[in-house]
Amino acid sequence: MIPDRFEYFVPKTVPEAVGLLQRYGPEAKLLAGGHSLIPLMKLRLAAPRYLVDLNRIPRLAYIEEDGAALRIGALTRHGDLEASDLVRARYPLLADAARVIADPLVRNMGTIGGSLAHADPAGDWGAVMLAARAEIVATGPRGARTIPIDGFFVDTFTSALEPDEILTEIRVPKPQRGGGGAYLKLERKVGDFAIAAVGVSLGLDGRGTCGEVGIGLCNVGPTSLRAKRAEGALQGQKPDDAAIARAAEAAATESDPVGDLRGPAEFKRDMVRVLTARALRLAVQRAKGGA
């Protein structure tokens, strides 16, 4: 399968890349890991006339903590997040997700920024970042701005990025004391998109009561979804079996799957319920210092 012809640019800086987006508008596409874009180009479902390769821009791939957040450079590969000791030690929600995205070979190329900007409801990072209450940094002609994740996913394959903006960084709030997280994915086989997946982030106070709760759902709606009523069912509650069951039921109700080759909608909705309950139990266990 041969993609259509395109003109190829290799900018050395973000402003140079933004300039190319301004010049070529919607006929230009950004190339990060390329593991969504290139398959689409080979199938000729995408045929951009101009391809702007971000891979030669220095300092776009990093994983580091500052005072408030884990800062992840947009060009960071999934495999680098999977291998990061910092992520493994302090961000279990992210660590769980990084190791189940596609397959190990794809994870060596695919990037977190590209995955989020692609805004595929089947992208694992979307559900993770909704649960983690992340912020997206977008850089355009007027500099950088921050987009709260709740406003980022507009529709299927449509994000809040302007046509001349580049997603340059993801900021994940640092874990609170008594914090825990988990990401569970049901897939037919390694490398497939999720039948359903659920990301959870929560914090327990000294009495074992849930403070902040974040729940994100993958591939069960037109976008990555935040299960707000499920979160509300746990906030201020002790995460006992009854409260977890109520939250899991709420998440299932809030999901909006369609039946396809991965199963009928009722099945997927029920898997959201099961995965939400399991992810919550695992996150609580981790918050208490286990697992």
Added chain:
Amino acid sequence: MAQRISVTVNGTTHEAEVEPRLLFVHFIREVLGLTGTHIGCDTTNCGACTVLLDGRPVKSCTIFAVQADGRAVMTVEGLARDGALHPVQEGFHEKHGLQCGFCTPGMMMTAYALLQRNANPTEEEIRWGISGNLCRCTGYVNIVEAVKYAAEKVRSQPAAAGGRS
């Protein structure tokens, strides 16, 4: 439209004029004539086209040749040295780690990279490591045995572990 690229493959630097849309696997097979790298699914699923790009195993059907400009690549042809099989190749031979052989080059490149990182992998780590490489003959049991064999050989003879990258 054509762009000049310079890519070091198995230790030899090649210069070529390529169209930007040329996929890296086509560059390897058709421009360089290194047909050991196979095209299986052509849809980023099977891993038959796996090569090492700056030491990391990637699917060469999902990269443009222009992206490899200035970088170091290793293909299956880079495994053997001076006519001697690499321990990974020897393992696939000794343990019958192939049936039709189509997935084998990609499987071996992934195994090579796995052993570079971890010369003493558990069976689960091997299975996890090759989970992006599909064997349609479902010969995974012997493939895992082959990688175990190679791991032992690499541990006992570290000098044999390198290839030509």
